[in-house]
Amino acid sequence: MTTADIDEVRRQIVSTVREFVQKDVVPQAAEHDENDTYPTELVEQMAEMGLFGITIPEEYGGMGLDYTTYAMVFEELCKGWMSITAPIGTHSILTAAIVNYGTEEQKREWLPKLASGEKRGGLALTEPGGGSDVASLQTTAVRDG
Numbered sequence: 001m002t003t004a005d006i007d008e009v010r011r012q013i014v015s016t017v018r019e020f021v022q023k024d025v026v027p028q029a030a031e032h033d034e035n036d037t038y039p040t041e042l043v044e045q046m047a048e049m050g051l052f053g054i055t056i057p058e059e060y061g062g063m064g065l066d067y068t069t070y071a072m073v074f075e076e077l078c079k080g081w082m083s084i085t086a087p088i089g090t091h092s093i094l095t096a097a098i099v100n101y102g103t104e105e106q107k108r109e110w111l112p113k114l115a116s117g118e119k120r121g122g123l124a125l126t127e128p129g130g131g132s133d134v135a136s137l138q139t140t141a142v143r144d145g
Contacts, residue, residue, distance in 0.1 A: 010069045017073050020049065021080035029081035043087050047117025051088055056095050060111035087120065094121025 025042060032039050046052065054070045056062025070092070077085045095114050098106055113119040130136040 006066070009065070010072065013063075013065070013069060014072045014076055016049065017051070017076040018079075020045065021076055025077070025080035025084055029084070032081075033083070039084060042084060044117075046084075046088065050115070052091055052117040052120065053095075053115030054088075055092065056099060056111050056115040060099075060107055061115035062095075062111065063115075090123035091121040093123060 024045060028039060028042065050063055053062030054065050054073060055067060058064040074085050098110055114121060126132050127137055127139050130138060
């Protein structure tokens with residue numbers, strides 16, 4: 001793909017996400033914040049748009065796009081409601097690990113399901129006294145054997 005092709009794909013995706021944010025995200029954001037509800041419908045729409053597979057290679061069902069495009073998509077989502085990026089952000093940590101360090105068998109097994117949003121990666125971190133404040137975590141790993 002040429003640089004011009006990449007730029008055009010990027011422009012189209014960012015434009016599509018911008019429209020989604022204005023039409024669907026912005027009108028619901030305050031209500032979800034106020035009621036502390038999970039935006040299931042919006043997350044499903046993001047899966048249908050392929051946003052869970054932005055950086056997953058095409059051969060595994062993703063879009064195979066670069067991290068610049070990924071960042072631009074995040075920027076558009078944040079303009080409407082920063083919280084809506086969490087499902088994709090945490091998901092992308094897992095997909096990057098599999099893309100970069102997984103075996104071919106793991107890639108074939110998991111990446112298509114992750115790219116479609118059928119399966120979703122998440123992130124959990126906490127410890128007593130620190131909660132999810134990453135800067136306050138005190139736990140350390142010690143090799144034992």
